[in-house]
Amino acid sequence: MSFISGLLIGIAALAILALLSGVLLGFAAVRFRVEKDPVVEQIDSLLPQTQCGQCGYPGCRPYAEAIANGDDINKCPPGGQATIDQLADLMGREAKPLDGAHGVEEVKKVAYIREDECIGCTKCIQACPVDAILGATKQMHTVIADECTGCDLCVEPCPVDCIDMIALQQGPERWKWDLEQIPVTNVSESPTELATEVKS
Amino acid sequence: MSFYIASSPHAHQRRTTSDLMRIVALAMIPGIIAQWYFFGWGVMLQIILAVATAYAAEALCLQARERSSIQGLRDNTALVTALLLAVSIPPLAPWWVIVIGVAFSIVVVKHLYGGVGQNLFNPAMAGYVVLLISFPVQMTSWLPPVDLTGNNISLFESIHLMLFQYTSQGYSVEQMRMVDTGALFDAVVMATPLDHIRSDLSQGLTLSESLQAPIFGGIAGLGWQWVNLAYLAGGLILLQQKVIQWHIPVSILVALAVFAGLGSAIAPDTLPGLDIHLLSGATMIGAFFIATDPVSAATSNRGRLIYGVLIALLIYVIRSFGGYPDAVAFAVLLANLCVPIIDKYTKPVTYGHGKGRSKTAGGGH
Amino acid sequence: MSQTNAISQASVAYFSGDDLARNRDEIAAGKLWRFPGGIHPPERKELANQRPIARMPIPKRLYVPLKQHIGQPGALLVQVGEQVLKGQPLTAPGPNAGLPVHAPTSGVIAAINDHPSAHPSALPVPTIILDTDGEDSWTERQPIADYREHSAAELIAHIAAAGVAGLGGAGFPTAQKLSAQGKLDYLIINGAECEPYIVSDDRLMREHAAGIVRGIRIMQHISGIEQVIIAIEDNKPEAIQAMTDACSGQAGLSVRVIPTKYPSGGERQLIQILTGREVPGNGLPQDIGVLMQNTGTAYAVYRAVIFGEPLLERVITLTGEALSRPGTVWAPLGCGVEDLLEFAGYQGYPKARVIMGGPMMGFTLPRLDVPVIKGSNCILAPARKELPTAGTEMACIRCGACADVCPASLLPQQLYWLARDHDHDGLRDYNLADCIECGACAYVCPSEIPLVHYYRQAKADMREQYIEKQKAEIAKERFEARKARLEREKQEREARHARAAEARKQAQAEREAAAAAAPATDTTDATPAAKKPNDRIAAAVARAKAKKAAQAAESSPEPQPEQAPMSKDDRVKAAVARAKAKKAAQAAESSPEPQPEQAPMSKDDRVKAAIARAKAKKAAQAKALQASENSEGKVSNKPESLPDSSNSAQAADPAPEATPGEPSPSRNKQGSDQ
Numbered sequence A: 001m002s003f004i005s006g007l008l009i010g011i012a013a014l015a016i017l018a019l020l021s022g023v024l025l026g027f028a029a030v031r032f033r034v035e036k037d038p039v040v041e042q043i044d045s046l047l048p049q050t051q052c053g054q055c056g057y058p059g060c061r062p063y064a065e066a067i068a069n070g071d072d073i074n075k076c077p078p079g080g081q082a083t084i085d086q087l088a089d090l091m092g093r094e095a096k097p098l099d100g101a102h103g104v105e106e107v108k109k110v111a112y113i114r115e116d117e118c119i120g121c122t123k124c125i126q127a128c129p130v131d132a133i134l135g136a137t138k139q140m141h142t143v144i145a146d147e148c149t150g151c152d153l154c155v156e157p158c159p160v161d162c163i164d165m166i167a168l169q170q171g172p173e174r175w176k177w178d179l180e181q182i183p184v185t186n187v188s189e190s191p192t193e194l195a196t197e198v199k200s
Numbered sequence B: 001m002s003f004y005i006a007s008s009p010h011a012h013q014r015r016t017t018s019d020l021m022r023i024v025a026l027a028m029i030p031g032i033i034a035q036w037y038f039f040g041w042g043v044m045l046q047i048i049l050a051v052a053t054a055y056a057a058e059a060l061c062l063q064a065r066e067r068s069s070i071q072g073l074r075d076n077t078a079l080v081t082a083l084l085l086a087v088s089i090p091p092l093a094p095w096w097v098i099v100i101g102v103a104f105s106i107v108v109v110k111h112l113y114g115g116v117g118q119n120l121f122n123p124a125m126a127g128y129v130v131l132l133i134s135f136p137v138q139m140t141s142w143l144p145p146v147d148l149t150g151n152n153i154s155l156f157e158s159i160h161l162m163l164f165q166y167t168s169q170g171y172s173v174e175q176m177r178m179v180d181t182g183a184l185f186d187a188v189v190m191a192t193p194l195d196h197i198r199s200d201l202s203q204g205l206t207l208s209e210s211l212q213a214p215i216f217g218g219i220a221g222l223g224w225q226w227v228n229l230a231y232l233a234g235g236l237i238l239l240q241q242k243v244i245q246w247h248i249p250v251s252i253l254v255a256l257a258v259f260a261g262l263g264s265a266i267a268p269d270t271l272p273g274l275d276i277h278l279l280s281g282a283t284m285i286g287a288f289f290i291a292t293d294p295v296s297a298a299t300s301n302r303g304r305l306i307y308g309v310l311i312a313l314l315i316y317v318i319r320s321f322g323g324y325p326d327a328v329a330f331a332v333l334l335a336n337l338c339v340p341i342i343d344k345y346t347k348p349v350t351y352g353h354g355k356g357r358s359k360t361a362g363g364g365h
Numbered sequence C: 001m002s003q004t005n006a007i008s009q010a011s012v013a014y015f016s017g018d019d020l021a022r023n024r025d026e027i028a029a030g031k032l033w034r035f036p037g038g039i040h041p042p043e044r045k046e047l048a049n050q051r052p053i054a055r056m057p058i059p060k061r062l063y064v065p066l067k068q069h070i071g072q073p074g075a076l077l078v079q080v081g082e083q084v085l086k087g088q089p090l091t092a093p094g095p096n097a098g099l100p101v102h103a104p105t106s107g108v109i110a111a112i113n114d115h116p117s118a119h120p121s122a123l124p125v126p127t128i129i130l131d132t133d134g135e136d137s138w139t140e141r142q143p144i145a146d147y148r149e150h151s152a153a154e155l156i157a158h159i160a161a162a163g164v165a166g167l168g169g170a171g172f173p174t175a176q177k178l179s180a181q182g183k184l185d186y187l188i189i190n191g192a193e194c195e196p197y198i199v200s201d202d203r204l205m206r207e208h209a210a211g212i213v214r215g216i217r218i219m220q221h222i223s224g225i226e227q228v229i230i231a232i233e234d235n236k237p238e239a240i241q242a243m244t245d246a247c248s249g250q251a252g253l254s255v256r257v258i259p260t261k262y263p264s265g266g267e268r269q270l271i272q273i274l275t276g277r278e279v280p281g282n283g284l285p286q287d288i289g290v291l292m293q294n295t296g297t298a299y300a301v302y303r304a305v306i307f308g309e310p311l312l313e314r315v316i317t318l319t320g321e322a323l324s325r326p327g328t329v330w331a332p333l334g335c336g337v338e339d340l341l342e343f344a345g346y347q348g349y350p351k352a353r354v355i356m357g358g359p360m361m362g363f364t365l366p367r368l369d370v371p372v373i374k375g376s377n378c379i380l381a382p383a384r385k386e387l388p389t390a391g392t393e394m395a396c397i398r399c400g401a402c403a404d405v406c407p408a409s410l411l412p413q414q415l416y417w418l419a420r421d422h423d424h425d426g427l428r429d430y431n432l433a434d435c436i437e438c439g440a441c442a443y444v445c446p447s448e449i450p451l452v453h454y455y456r457q458a459k460a461d462m463r464e465q466y467i468e469k470q471k472a473e474i475a476k477e478r479f480e481a482r483k484a485r486l487e488r489e490k491q492e493r494e495a496r497h498a499r500a501a502e503a504r505k506q507a508q509a510e511r512e513a514a515a516a517a518a519p520a521t522d523t524t525d526a527t528p529a530a531k532k533p534n535d536r537i538a539a540a541v542a543r544a545k546a547k548k549a550a551q552a553a554e555s556s557p558e559p560q561p562e563q564a565p566m567s568k569d570d571r572v573k574a575a576v577a578r579a580k581a582k583k584a585a586q587a588a589e590s591s592p593e594p595q596p597e598q599a600p601m602s603k604d605d606r607v608k609a610a611i612a613r614a615k616a617k618k619a620a621q622a623k624a625l626q627a628s629e630n631s632e633g634k635v636s637n638k639p640e641s642l643p644d645s646s647n648s649a650q651a652a653d654p655a656p657e658a659t660p661g662e663p664s665p666s667r668n669k670q671g672s673d674q
């Protein structure tokens, strides 16, 4: 008898405790709720907005929606590992290496149109997702380098192959303190070829 | 010609972590000598065993974690851990006690938490507490100081005792702890001064009666007071060498003195005074060598003061009201737990983020 | 208090009136404050400060980077092969208070190309390479003998034209700093020179104290600041003596001797020492009523104003035990480090370190042909054992030594963990941006962790991410705008097709009617038609007019373009409409084959077109709509059998009209055209 009643008291106490903490938690959830952007917005703001479609979706936003619906987070080559890590963080998922099927992470590039070869076909203009190409029919076209996202989409449509993707020149201002990559530049008849001994 | 490229600064203070740890180890020598003098060869044997175990465990762990063991062993942190644990346990405790303790300290407390700098707890003290809980008998079997027994246990006998818990003549450790109290034939098992007070008080004696016992020959217990003073000397060397900052030891000692003074003023019959608190047990080694372990202590000066006061409070409370006679290990571990919070709330105000005025330095020129 | 005027109270807003008065009294009484942390590295100043500042022979070749200061470089004023005189400007002042650079001596411009920069990365930057002729002949100078007769604005312009930038290291344009608005309390002259080894300011103060003081007076005249504090660390007794002598009897000038402690010469730290004020986190010294200039800058201002000499040379400390003749030297800007080292008797050894700047904040040079620039103050060539390199990085033991010495009261060990985790939010919380990269933390760290290097990388990463984020934002906007545009265009095209079909029927009828009637319709302008393209009657008028024009055009002996799908009639109509809109289109019409040859537009027209295009591109939605309509007509390249309405629309609005027919020059091209 006393054993049973002890058990009952224990169960009752636990139940009351559980109830209390449940109420407390519920209250806290309501009271201290953090207003957040919808998750698609948040994902989208992490994607690089290159709009290249390498992820298999027609642009970054569709991919953001797909991620929100459970697609893998490692399909965006322009964003690379950094973006994957941030997405993993946001989504609370495992950070995976970039899916090679969608491409590899490369250095930032911009399109450059060799202007004397351009025939003014306007095909690249139609391909560019961010309207970074200026030009008109039968007139020379050119890329606004600052607006170009380096998505590569304009290269393929060009019938005379006059578009190159060139790596962005890195100036000292945006150097990232990579002591192992101090270039050995060969400049104007400087005779001494200086190798760099590196120690990080 | 090739050039050497490095990031600034190009000048470095030439005192590395291994140097610091070596100085800590050296500064323990006065205390170790005092312990050896009062408690015999056991201390030295424990140290040898502890250091050997520590390096073996460290090497194994580094190997397992695929770190460079040469570099890891060179930092001397394992040495300090081993020394601290070795001097904390009874000198004639069986050999496997220290081996288990040190192995636990190094493997579990240090490396399973991620290695040097990542451990939340002071490894030596965590090891000590585990031993104390697991082997309470062996861990409290302190020999009385030589002054009291008069019998100096030889090196050979010490080894024998540690290995088999019997001397070559067949005396047990328990028997070795017997002391002729002068009261005819009845010999009592000797405890450390703090133990003694605790058991006397629990038997209804007053503090002053308890202090009549032969072990309280000096200020705060024969032998123990000198050991404490020796560690104090070592601690002063650390301060002078700027290996530790003054904040932690000073705040511990001052706070402990204040609590003890207050306590004995309120209840002189049951609460020991500041002499006993400061010079008994592990107070000094705790204040200067254990609590100052950089990894597990608070990092800002303000935080260090709080940390010290917290340790002192815990020491005092546990010693006076808790179930264990000495409390440094528990106090340090509990304070370790609070370090993240202390650090969080003592984060210094970054330049330019305060109200705009800085502290005044005394006068111009 | 009497000196508490409204303006300066606003400038140090967080002081209440009384506090400010007390603070000023304390400063006047010579009180010194203390900054947290700091270290005492070996000073090693005796190595180079024993001998007077030397003059080196003019190097054969100078490398003058176009940009030697914070800000933007100006446009080139010289060409390769040109003979230049000493002091002649080589670039124009840059935009946004950018400074010009001048020829440090006379000679011939050998080349203008990319050359390794005086930067930790040594990445090449545009540089003028000057072959000197050894004559050192001056261009005409414009001294201002009595500066008091000139207004502050004139003097600021003069100093800017002389290219004076802060010589303390960062290279902030001095003129820009001097033109700070609002009344300031104190002008602080930074002669602390706390970094070990460097003695440039020390020697300059010893030898040119009077010049420095005159420079200070000029800066006072410009800025209107009454109180000047000259701060010198107590390890430079000779300099203190010289400056005290030069200041004696001068009102408002006081020399403060501050205790030697690194980094007391940091701008923020020095302000804290001298005034007890802290520059707000994202603010400037101006915000707390202080202006700081380096002693070298004061001297450069003096030379620039009194002698009309632009900033052509500066004092460089050549020091380190790998030099047999260490000392200080007046080095022409652009002088290669090689030449300086040779002058000082450098004995190299393999894997040597050559450091530009001091041991605490300088950077190693990967090669020796980099030039010294306005902000360089020291070349340090340590012997093999002199400045031991950091040992192996060990784990942080959380000893807190770094936090104890950080002058900005940061928690370097936390920053280190966060930087290793790439936790940018955490780094922001722990105020990484306030780290002045002084290196005190890495100096004391017993685990020899290159803390500052971690911070620099983290800062660079954060900056990069910020830039990327901005770019992504823009790209997203443009992408959305494009999607909206395509959608709109689609709808419009459909609407137009519907209209066109109807109009075609009408036109059929009307053409017959028009053919019957006498064709002498008047040539009213087409604008109303364009404004109301819906208006059928207006469209008809326009068409009729176009037809008339077409008949006239048919008689002209123009080669027939082979643009296949267009009907001849329509094509000619289109051509004529365009001819009416602008004068220069015939030629374009005459060469329809895809040839690289461009329309023979005058340069002027192309520039105008480009501008118009840019304007159109940037204009608001309404205009963009029209523009896109135009380009749609071109882009789709379809046999639009009814070009009339679109053509008349073009005629109506000349700005977008200019767009489609023109070649669109690339940005660079546009730049050079202009």
Ligand code: SF4
Binding pocket: A047, A048, A049, A050, A051, A052, A053, A054, A055, A056, A057, A058, A059, A060, A061, A063, A075, A076, A077, A078, A079
């Ligand atoms: S691969 Fe990345 S950048 Fe390209 S469209 Fe997809 S999400 Fe955008």
Ligand code: SF4
Binding pocket: A110, A111, A127, A128, A129, A130, A131, A132, A133, A143, A147, A148, A149, A150, A151, A152, A153, A154, A155
């Ligand atoms: S110009 Fe080419 S590479 Fe650049 S954004 Fe447009 S389509 Fe992509």
Ligand code: SF4
Binding pocket: C395, C396, C397, C398, C399, C400, C401, C402, C403, C412, C413, C416, C441, C444, C445, C446, C447, C448, C449, C451
């Ligand atoms: S000084 Fe070095 S080892 Fe000590 S806390 Fe700072 S980073 Fe860690």
Ligand code: SF4
Binding pocket: C402, C405, C406, C407, C408, C409, C410, C411, C412, C434, C435, C436, C437, C438, C439, C440, C441, C442, C451, C452
């Ligand atoms: S480098 Fe930055 S974090 Fe380190 S001491 Fe200097 S200011 Fe503090």
